[in-house]
Amino acid sequence: MYLPSFNLEGKRAFVTGAGRGIGRAIAIGLAEAGCVVGLMSRTRSDLEETAAIIQSLNKGGSIVLPGDLTKRTEMEGAIAEFVSQAGGIDILVNNAGMNIRTPALEVTDDEWELIVQTNLKSAFVASQAAARYMKEQKEGRIINIASVGGHTALRTGVVYGSTKAALIHMTKVLAMEWAQYGIQVNAVGPWYFRTPLTEKLLSDEAYLKDILDRTPMKRVGKLEEVVGPVVFLASDAANYMTGQTLLVDGGMSIYGF
Numbered sequence: 421m422y423l424p425s426f427n428l429e430g431k432r433a434f435v436t437g438a439g440r441g442i443g444r445a446i447a448i449g450l451a452e453a454g455c456v457v458g459l460m461s462r463t464r465s466d467l468e469e470t471a472a473i474i475q476s477l478n479k480g481g482s483i484v485l486p487g488d489l490t491k492r493t494e495m496e497g498a499i500a501e502f503v504s505q506a507g508g509i510d511i512l513v514n515n516a517g518m519n520i521r522t523p524a525l526e527v528t529d530d531e532w533e534l535i536v537q538t539n540l541k542s543a544f545v546a547s548q549a550a551a552r553y554m555k556e557q558k559e560g561r562i563i564n565i566a567s568v569g570g571h572t573a574l575r576t577g578v579v580y581g582s583t584k585a586a587l588i589h590m591t592k593v594l595a596m597e598w599a600q601y602g603i604q605v606n607a608v609g610p611w612y613f614r615t616p617l618t619e620k621l622l623s624d625e626a627y628l629k630d631i632l633d634r635t636p637m638k639r640v641g642k643l644e645e646v647v648g649p650v651v652f653l654a655s656d657a658a659n660y661m662t663g664q665t666l667l668v669d670g671g672m673s674i675y676g677f
């Protein structure tokens with residue numbers, strides 16, 4: 421009848437930044453849904469911790485693939501190794517990202533390069549690499565982890581916000597270009613979730629109050645609340661969605677007055 425399947429049994433998913441935070445949560449959630457998950461970040465010990473949690477689930481599986489995704493050879497190499505071991509790639513989650521919170525007048529070239537390489541170019545390189553396999557498979561799902569910061573102006577940095585806005589637009593253009601190959605490209609745009617990236621900010625009571633004052637649901641997100649939209653976009657339930665960005669933000673983006 422009409423209820424689509426959210427089951428991802430046997431699907432092969434690759435997650436960048438899977439060593440901690442949102443990426444670890446997404447990797448575990450995809451494994452719980454039945455995926456074999458390629459785990460990439462720079463720190464092998466972080467990835468092995470994620471892999472151990474997935475092993476304890478007795479669902480899905482994982483392949484640890486340490487590397488620096490700002491280096492094309494390492495990004496392409498990790499995806500090629502995953503495909504070699506898993507037999508293909510059905511889902512790519514471009515999650516890895518970073519921020520250096522500098523006032524616009526003080527941003528250095530090095531800061532610009534690092535944030536753009538990490539948040540935007542690595543996602544493009546990974547998408548190129550994955551799409552070459554997905555095109556042969558005649559199907560694939562690419563899910564980019566953007567930010568509310570790509571949808572509206574945040575005080576946490578012009579470079580970060582620019583990369584997330586660009587990621588949202590890259591999602592649309594790749595969705596349009598790769599639909600002919602059966603590849604769907606969507607994005608998720610979170611507001612604040614407590615992770616190593618935001619822990620310091622969220623520990624500042626005044627800053628947290630500012631966040632909650634702008635958030636109709638009056639709380640930051642729980643990691644499982646960003647995993648659900650990712651699993652949805654990876655599943656049959658999203659078979660007719662492409663080029664879209666789902667904002668997971670407690671209502672922040674619609675806060676008026």
Ligand SMILES: NC(=O)C1=CN([C@@H]2O[C@H](COP(=O)(O)OP(=O)(O)OC[C@H]3O[C@@H](n4cnc5c(N)ncnc54)[C@H](O)[C@@H]3O)[C@@H](O)[C@H]2O)C=CC1
Pocket residue numbers: 436437438439440441442443460461462463466487488489490515516517518538565566567568609610611612613614615616617618
């Ligand atoms: N935590 C939050 O409140 C929000 C996070 N986001 C986005 O969600 C994504 C994940 O964020 P968090 O989990 O909070 O960050 P995090 O800093 O806790 O984790 C980021 C992960 O990416 C990996 N990574 C960073 N640079 C890398 C590189 N060059 N090579 C390989 N791996 C690299 C890190 O090792 C880490 O595993 C990012 O794209 C971030 O912009 C978006 C909105 C809000």
Ligand SMILES: C[C@H](O)[C@@H]1OC(=O)[C@H](O)[C@@H]1O
Pocket residue numbers: 518519521567568569574576580610611612617618
């Ligand atoms: C919600 C934003 O993305 C938030 O802003 C930051 O500075 C952190 O990097 C979070 O990602």
